[in-house]
Every structure is written in structure tokens, then in C-alpha cells.
Amino acid sequence: MADEPFQDKLPDDDGTIGGSTDVTIEEEISYSFLEYAMSVIVSRALPDVRDGLKPVHRRILFAGLEAGLRPDRHYRKCAALVGDVMKKYHPHSDQAIYDALARLAQDFSTRYPLIDGQGNFGSIDGDAPAAMRYTECRLSPLAMELLRNIDEETVDFIENYDGYEVQPSVLPARFPNLLANGSSGIAVGMATNIPPHNLGEVIDATVELLRNPDEAADDARSLEIAMKRIKGPDFPTGALIVGRQGTLDAQMTGRGSVKMRAVCEVEEGPKGNPRIVVTELPYQVNKARLALKIADLVNAKEHRLEGIADLRDESNRQGIRLVIELKRAAVPQVVLNQLYKRTQLQDNFGVNTLALVEDVPRTLNLGQVLTEYIAHQVTVITRRTQYRLRRAQERSHILEGLIIALDNIDDIVALIRAAADAEEARNGLIARYGLTEIQANHILDMPLRRLTALEQDKIREEYEELQKTIAELQAILDDPSRVRSLIAEELEDIKEKYADSRRTRIVPDEGEFDIEDLIADEELVLSVSRGGYIKSVPLDTYRRQGRGGRGVKATALKEGDIVEHLTTTTAHSYLLLFSNSGRVYRLKAHEIPKRDRTARGTAVVNVVSMRPEDEVAAMIDTRDYESYRYLLIATRKGMVKKTLFREYDSTRREGIIALNLKEGDEVVRVVPTSGEEDLLLITRKGKAIRFSERNVRPMGRTATGVIGIRLESDDEVVACGVVRDENDDLLLLTEFGFGKRTKLHHFPRKGRGGKGVIAAKLTKPRGDIIGATVVKAGDEVFVISDDGVATRQGVDGISRQGRPTTGVRVMQLGEGAKISALAPMVNEVDEGGQDKLPT
Structure with a gap:
């Protein structure tokens, strides 16, 4: 009998068993334990990747919605909500339900609380919440975003445990809650421990994946995008993450160990003694137990923690303040290192991103979590739209x-x-x-x-x-x-x-350092020649000169080569190089080989993976990708395209597409914008058009753009500027060294796509427009000629004239030389106006 298949001993479809059947204890235990294990895994301990909730949390939120506990309604007793959950959906201990509810209300446990509690819901010292008959609650505004559209057939409903009620199998979850709030739980044979993250960063990553579906479909690219936007865990208690490796491991594989450290400051006490003040604790560290542990170490008979004179907790509703008074002879950093080593002032968070995907436990990396969430949202929005269409x-x-x-x-x-x-x-x-x-x-x-x-x-x-x-x-x-x-x-x-600033800062480990930390953040002049040579020169190499100065020798160029682009920046800034064919390459300014002022430089193709046939069309420098909102690209044939600046944040050595160009066109200028300003396009033949940036709708990175100015057959765009202040000037410079300033209010706002107005009266001796830039009083510009001579001068010495004028001499040129490039300086000079270095 024991050798018969086990399935033969199971109940029939009608639930009856004909007679009695002998079953070995091994078979019975194996079958029953498997049933129990699957129930714990699917129905209790692990969150669903789609809404980031375990069943008990999902049932609490849905029961709160059913009971009308909305954020704009009055609080109700927690006992009432716990009773509803237990009666209708969750036939388990009322205390277990209340514990889960209370955790959703604790701002030191949950990064973005989903329950708005009133009363005593516990503390970071480990105090238990007051009994449920005393505390009151309602749903938080963010919890409503998890439930939004649930009444529009966006998710499936299933029967509850007794068949008298129905409950959602998953919530619509209008934001990625699994990453925002994290989750932890112990199942059978497996466990999950997902840290919380910053909501703004998580949404940024999700939005970028949504707007780049081709890249989102690639596991490697989706992970790269997610890691670029999400810096790491962001714990509700703040504190520090020490080192990057644990975070990188967790993001890339779903498993890792994140080292957390308390925020500690060293102060001087009233008697001159040093003291260590702890203001932020690692996540899930009990403050009272921590203080007790420190006291035990100080009073221990063996391996005593030396140097501590007193310990007191001065925490209040304004925040944590744990004061550790040191003895006069104690060295604070030595004591701190001992505390980090022997107490939970430094702790590890073991990340295990295990979640249910279609009821199957899977360990996911950061990109996979967001990809699964996006698939859920596509289903939710599609079903919502179908419902609204049917109605x-x-x-x-x-x-x-x-x-x-x-x-x-x-x-x-x-x-x-x-x-x-x-x-x-x-x-x-x-x-x-x-x-x-x-x-x-x-x-x-x-x-x-x-x-x-x-x-x-x-x-x-x-x-x-x-x-x-x-x-x-x-x-x-x-x-x-x-x-x-x-x-x-x-x-x-x-x-x-709902998004807020990061609470947890990421700092290098003592054993980790960035090579950038060893490089001075000095001011640099970066130049690129038409022949494809790039170099970096310290800014203080060039002395400031007055109008009409002859300049100093800047570059020893090959015959026929000219300096075409230059910018002033700092060593730690990012530099974006836009090619004429519409690709963009990123590097740090200090990565560009530093050369002597008169040296030719290094071939661009040896610095970035630019195609040999391409040329650098524009350079943009920035400290980070939050400095600007948009980048506007202007092409030689008068097209313009506006794209979110962050879309150009890529570490790809081979570059990424900046825009798709029409045949015969090429990139000529790139400018950062806020989205609310006026734009100026200036042409080689002295025309200019001004129009509102709002007339250029934001487009994806690979779009072509729209018409900015209609050109004559022999004309082309040479510059693009941004109008931020009507009192600023447009500085125009011709190829033979003549220039002028003209007030921006002389350029009337027109519609995009017109032919523009006269910006300068050009003559053969003065030549065509070679460059233009918007300047303020007191600004400086950097001018370089095609024979490699450069000058740095203040704009105040350049004459201010009307539009239909020819300008004055700005730079004396050698025989046969022409101006090749014009760039504004990033910083003002000293009031003395003279460079301290000799020519």
C-alpha cells in the first residue's frame, strides 16, 4: 500500500475519500509541509513586486478604503479597522494585524508612511504602541495613490477566505512602493529584506525607462538607467551609507550588504571636554538598547571601552541627540572608531530583493523590479482606459x-x-x-x-x-x-x-577614495580645433587685456587648422562634446590632457570614441545633471530641438544620439535653458530671430526638431543665445576682429520660423559674423584667432551700438588672420582688472 502513488490517496474532486487509506508518515509530512510552506510564501511573508505589499498590508489598506478612512475624513479607532480586516479578509491574530498597521504609521520604520496615526504608535527606543482601543488612524495621502483607480476595474478581485467578501489580488499602486518603502519578511526556506529608497529618485528612474522602451527592454540598459537615477537606499532615520560596493552589489544582483553608520559630531563641552553627539541612527537600530550597550562596554571588567566619562539621551520631538561625554585626554576619533566597531553606531543592512513575480519568488536586480512594475502599470492604465471607454x-x-x-x-x-x-x-x-x-x-x-x-x-x-x-x-x-x-x-x-530630499548620505569608506579627490578643482580653458585636437590649459595662464589687445600665443596649430570651440570650466565638471553628426560624448574636464598654452593638444578620438570623420560642434560643461532643465540644440540649417538635460546623462564611451539630423545638416550650437526664456538665433550674414522657448515643445533625445529660423540660400546659423535679462547685451564678433554690444530689447520677440531682423551691418572689411554670446556688464570673453593667438578681455570696453551698425575693433589680428572662436568666461576677474601673471 505504501508503494502506491501519493496522489491516489488525495480526496476526490467532490472532497470525499472513499474508505480509509494508509499513508506513510514521510509522505504525509512532505505533502502537508509543502502546502504550509507555499501558503506562507505566497500569502504571508513575501511582497508582490507590483505593489510592494504583503497580503496583510494590502488588506489593511483596502479595508481602510472600504471603511471610508480617507485622509480628509476623521480618524477612527484602530480597533475598528483591525476588526474589519480580521473579520473580512485576514483570519489571523488581531495583534499581528495591529502590529502590521502600526508599522505602516511609524515614520522611523516606514520611509513613506501609508497610515496616518493619532496617538502613541511606539518609538525608536522600542516602546510598543498603545493598545488599539486607544490609538486612531486613517489612510495617508500617499496610500490613496496605491489605491487610486481601484474602482475602475484596474485589478482582479478574488474571494476572501470564507467566500462572503471579495478583495483585490493586487493594488493599482500608482508609484513603485516596493522600492520606495522596502519590505522585510521571513518565509519558509527563504527571506526578503528590501531597503527603502527615495521616491523622487525611484520615479525618475521609472519615467526614464517608460520614455525609452527600447532600452527598458534590454536588461543591461534598464539596470544601467535604474542605477544612474537611484543613488542607493534612503532610510527613514537618515544616517550614512559608508562605501559604494555594497549598494552596487545589491542593485546589480539583488543581494548585498550595505554598511550604515550613525551621524556623529564632535563638540566641545562647557568645561572644555570633547563630546560626541549622535544625531541620526542607522535604520532599525533601537536607541535605548544602543545606549545600554555603550554603558555595558564602559563598565565591563574586560575589554572595557576607554575614554567615555558620561552618556545621556537628550532626544526630543525635534530629533535624536545622544550625547557621549569624553574624558579630557580622550581622542574623539579613536573613541568613535571603537564605537563603530563594537556597537550598532555602525551596522549592516543585508539586502535580499526577493519578491513574488506571478506568485513565484524571484530575486530581482534594480532594473528588473522597475520593469515588472512598469508592466503592471501598463496593465492598470490599459484596463482603466477600457473601463472609461466602455462607460x-x-x-x-x-x-x-x-x-x-x-x-x-x-x-x-x-x-x-x-x-x-x-x-x-x-x-x-x-x-x-x-x-x-x-x-x-x-x-x-x-x-x-x-x-x-x-x-x-x-x-x-x-x-x-x-x-x-x-x-x-x-x-x-x-x-x-x-x-x-x-x-x-x-x-x-x-x-x-510627495517626493522629498534624500535623508541618507553616501560617503566613501576609509579604504575607498575617488581619484577625483586627488585632483584640484581648478579653473581651466578647454579648446578644440577644427582639425580635431583638444587640450586643457589653466585659466590663470591667460592675462586679461583691454579692447584691441593683440593677445598671447595660445596654440601652435598645423597650417590650415584653427581653434573652433573653447569654454572655461572647472576640473571636476562634466564636459559634453556634441559632434556635428548629432552624437554626444561625456567625460570629466580633468580627463582632458593638460597641455602648455602653446601646445597643439591631443586628438579628440584619443579622448572619446568619436568617429574619425566627425567634428566637435559644441561643448557644454556642468557640475551635475540638475543644473539645467533643458538643452536646446541649434543646427546649421536653422532647426532647433529642446530635450530634458538629464536625458544626456550617459556613461557610454561610444556616446549616445543627441538628435537625428536631416540630410546635409549638422549641429552648430548647444545651449542650456530653463524652459521659460526667449531664444536668439544669429546667422553668419547678420540676421537674428528672437522667439519664446515655449514655442519649442520638449522632444525625445532622438527627435529631429522644428524650424527655428528660415534662412537665405547663402546663410547659416552660427550662434544661439538665451535671453534671461532684457538689460543684458548680445555681443557680436566678425571674422576680421570687429564687434559690438547691442541691448537685447532691440531684438523684438517674433514667432518661431520667421526670417529674423538685421543684427549687424556687415561690410567686406569687417567680414561675416563668426560668433555671438549674451553678456552682462562686467563679464569677460575669450577670443582666439585661427593663427592660435588668444585674448581675454572685459566686455565693458566693447562699444554698445544699435542693431544696423558695424561695430569696433575688438582684437588686432596678424596679417591674413581671422577670428575663429568666441566664448564667455565662467567667473569674474578681480576688481583690479589685471592678470597677475606675466604675458
């Missing part, structure tokens, strides 16, 4: 019947009056006007007040609006990119409402 179509169908009735109101009234009963009237309407039964019933139910002219107009207006709504909803369903864009827009709304 709109149903209402439209009814309104069509009402409009038919209004168009034939006299005949219909006569038909109804002549009918013996409602059934005969309904059948008459259906037969005569081809109405459906639903339409006929609504006509019969229509009150007489709907026959007024005003009410008739309202019905027709509602019908017309519904047709637009139906068309819009159908368009969303027909275009997957519209669905992803909608998700991205709604996520950005959530970010704007």
Missing part, C-alpha cells in the same frame, strides 16, 4: 436615444399617450425609431423638465463632449506609447506632490 460608450448610447426623442418630441409624446401601458410604449418606440430597449427605457424615464430648451442644449453638449472623450480614449488604447506617456505624466505628478 463613455454606454452613456453615449443613451444620449443618442435622448437626442432622437428630443428631435421627435411631439410624435413621441403622442405615441406614449396613446399607449395602453409602458410595455406598449416601449415597443412602439423601438419599432418606430429603431431604438434599443435601454434607450427606450431612458426616454420613458426622462422627466418633463428635460424638455426645456436649456436641458436639450445640455444633452447635446454632453453628447459632443463624450464623442471627443471616446476618440481620445480609443487613441490611447491604439497607441502603446500613449499609455507609457500617461503613466510617466502621472508618476511625475506624484513626485511633485
